[in-house]
Amino acid sequence: MSISSLFMKGLDFPMQSMSTLSGKASDAGDGEVARDAGEENIFDFSSSSIKSHRFKTTGLRIRPKLASAQAVLSSKLEQPLGTQTSAHEEQEDMKPEYLERLTRSTEEMTADKDIEKQVMADEALGKEDSKNEWKGRTELKEKLKDRMRERLGGCLDNDESSEREMTDSRRHRQRSWVAKQRHAHTSRDGELYMDRGTERDGEDQDRGMKEFVPHPVLSRVLLHSSASSSSSFNNSSAESDEVFSEGEDAAARRKTMSRCRSWRTFLTMMQWSKRTQSPWIQLAGHQGNVKLSEGGEVLKRFCEVENICLQALMSDALYQFVPQYFGHISQDGDRYIRLEDLLSGLKYPVIMDCKMGVRTYQEDEIIKARSNVTMRTDMYHKMVKVDPAAPTEEEHALGGVTKLRYMQWRDDSSTTSTLGFRVEGIVMGNGKVLRDFYKTCTNAQVTETLLSFTKRQVPILKAYKSRLQALNETLKLSAFFSKHEIIGSSLLFVHDSNNKANIWMIDFGKTIPTPDNVHLKHDVPWVEGNREDGYLTGLISLISLLGEAIGQAEEDKEPSLSDFH
Ligand SMILES: O=P(O)(O)O[C@H]1[C@H](O)[C@@H](OP(=O)(O)O)[C@H](OP(=O)(O)O)[C@@H](OP(=O)(O)O)[C@H]1O
Ligand SMILES: Nc1ncnc2c1ncn2[C@@H]1O[C@H](COP(=O)(O)OP(=O)(O)O)[C@@H](O)[C@H]1O
Structure with missing residues (x-):
């Protein structure tokens, strides 16, 4: 598949500069928002953190992402599937077992309560069986929580209060969602609207939201974001500051937010509404292949090969390096794969797509050509x-x-x-798209590209390097990697003006399982028939060139004699 589209989020970009990466360069203006990253290293992609499958201090999933990702996850957890899509969308199967487990978790919570009561009663009678059942369920719950923590990039880590908050909030959301369902109806165009009567249901809760309700997109978002209502406002300032415009005064922001039923609802609403209303341009490649859904998910044109890979990846060690997969959907006669939006919550994201491997065509292509x-x-x-x-x-x-x-x-x-990879395209923080990397052939040229992509910010370069090292470690543990030939897949580098950075594996449209008798090394030269893809060759080159870029960026920062004059 080609690197066809890289789309930007409407909240953070001037509308005219929203673009997709892949395709002809856009005519974005100057005036890039450049900020120096602080020196503190907020990233931790070390192998120890990988091994424990937790990212305790990653800067990756910043808090707005938590709100958004939580809402997305919660809507999967607690809302009947049919209501997540508009009437003309048809929800299709979500095969991965873990997704089924997630959707079961709410029922389990209710069941847990019953079992808890039963255990207490049984304890009095000295019954062991129900104690064991309760223990088993508690362990399962812990596992699910761990998975959510990992998916949210450690946002929930070490935060008992947010855990409690989430559990309370889930219960609350479920109640609130059921109440809202009674009053929600679907218009002819498939958009969900709220009855004014709904507001009476939870008058206090919804008072602050009334002004937003009439908007069709927002009402839909509101319906979803009843998902995210219960957290305390106190926790919110850091997060809210990241989504409001720079010039807005803090007191005004807080006032606006306090009018809302909850800051998280407001945050989600702002993010989703702005993004869903914003245009994004796919510059070239496979036109129309990727788009944002109203719910904030990325919809990618359905491809059976990719769908199978994503399903497998969700239960592989690599799952923490791929966007969350939510199954697939039919919309207006087309089928799409539903993915987590990797740009969600990022402010002025800067993005680079690197296509991995020593070749970008399958061996079949050669046979076909003959x-x-x-x-x-x-x-x-x-x-x-x-x-x-x-x-x-x-x-x-x-x-x-x-x-x-x-x-x-x-x-x-x-x-x-x-080198086993190539830079396909870059979108800078102002939306400017760079695609002309045809002449980027030498190590020095790639290093220079990495330096300008990161604006020579050492913490960001280091975060990227650390993430790639972690990927390298994880690939060794991955059953998926050992059994697949990965062709035309990309690493998507994303960082933002808040010093958040991450790298994701995307695009598995040409990734196929190897025959049983083929055991790929991924780092040896390809000759026709050996099926080698050179994925590790590319990864090692990237790690090494990032190291080179870090060295150069640090050198630039060392005080020179002229600094003392
Ligand atoms: O990037 P540019 O130089 O424009 O060339 C593209 C990429 O090689 C695509 O591969 P990928 O998807 O790996 O990026 C390929 O798609 P497929 O090989 O997936 O079909 C396109 O083939 P066509 O889609 O046949 O045009 C080809 O035109
Ligand atoms: N989950 C995602 N979140 C954010 N952006 C994405 C996501 N998936 C793809 N993209 C963007 O879309 C572009 C094309 O995606 P890709 O999967 O490579 O499609 P194609 O198969 O058409 O090449 C990527 O370069 C990236 O910018």
Whole structure:
């Protein structure tokens, strides 16, 4: 699959500069929002944290992300599936076992209470069986909580109060959701609206929200975000500050927020409403492949191969490196894979897509090319645009190249064949899209790209390096990695103006299981037939070049003689 779209979140970008990464460069203006990252290292992607499968201090899932991700997760946990989509959307199966477990968790909580009572009664009678059942359930609950903590990047870590808050909030949300359902109705266009009567149900709770209710998107968001109501306002300031506009005065913000039933509801509403109403442009690649849903999920055009991979990844050691997969959906006659939005909660995100591996085509492509020589004029033109001398005389005469020829040329003329990865595109914090990396071929050029992408911010460079080292460790434990040939997959680097950074594995459309007799090493040269993908080759190169970039950025920071004059 091509790196077709990189879309930005509406909340954080000027509308005109929202863009997708992949495709022709946009005409974004200047005036990039550049901020120096603080020196403190807020990231911890060390292998020890990976081994424990927890990211206690990662800066990755910043708190607004918690609100958003929690709401998304909660809506999966507690709302009947059919209500998560508009009427014309058809919810399809969500096969992974863990998702089923998550949806069961609310019932389990109620059941837990009953068992708890039973245990107490039985204890008096000295019965052991129900004690054991209770213990088993408690362990299961702990496991589920751990999983949620991990998915939320440690946002819940070491925070008993937020755990309690979440449990209380779940109960509250469930009650509140049931109440709201009685009053929600669906309009002809499939949008959910709230009856004014609903407000009477929980007058105090909803008073602050009335002004937002009439908006169709917001009312839908509100319905979802009853999911996130109970937390205390005190915890919120750090988070809220991140989503309000810079110029807005703090007292006014708090006043606005205190009018709301809860800061989290408000936060979610703001994020989702702004994002869902914002346009995003897919510049090239597979047009229409990726889009944002109204609920804040990423919808990617359905691909069976990718769907199977994502399902498998959800129960693999690598799951913490891939977006959460929510199953798939049919919408307006098209099928989409539902994914967590990796940009959610990031402020002025800066994004880089690196396509991994020493080749970007499957071996099948070679076989196809032998039997069916289809000339692609579009690929010929793309080739000529970059290098008019690249096509052979014959190709010039035909005005076309085969897909294999084009893909091989792309791999050989970039760093794919040599370093095992290539930079496909970058979106800077102001929405400016950079895609012209065709001539980025040497180590020095890639290092320079990493430096400008991060604006030479050492903490960000270090966070990226640490995350990749953690990925490297995790790949060794991954059953998925040992059994798959990973072609055309990308690492999505994201950081923002709040010093948050992370890297995710995306795009598994050309990732296929290896035959039983093939055991890939992922770091040896590819020759036709050995199926090697060079994924680790690329990862090691990236780690090493990030190290080089860190060295250079630190050198730049060392005081020179002129600083003392
Ligand atoms: O990136 P540019 O140079 O534009 O070339 C693209 C990428 O190689 C795509 O691979 P990927 O998806 O791995 O990025 C490939 O898609 P597929 O190989 O997935 O089909 C496209 O083939 P076509 O979709 O046939 O045009 C090809 O045009
Ligand atoms: N879960 C996600 N969250 C945020 N952005 C995403 C997500 N998945 C994909 N994207 C964006 O969409 C672009 C294309 O995604 P990808 O999966 O590579 O699609 P394709 O198969 O069309 O190349 C990526 O470069 C990335 O910017």
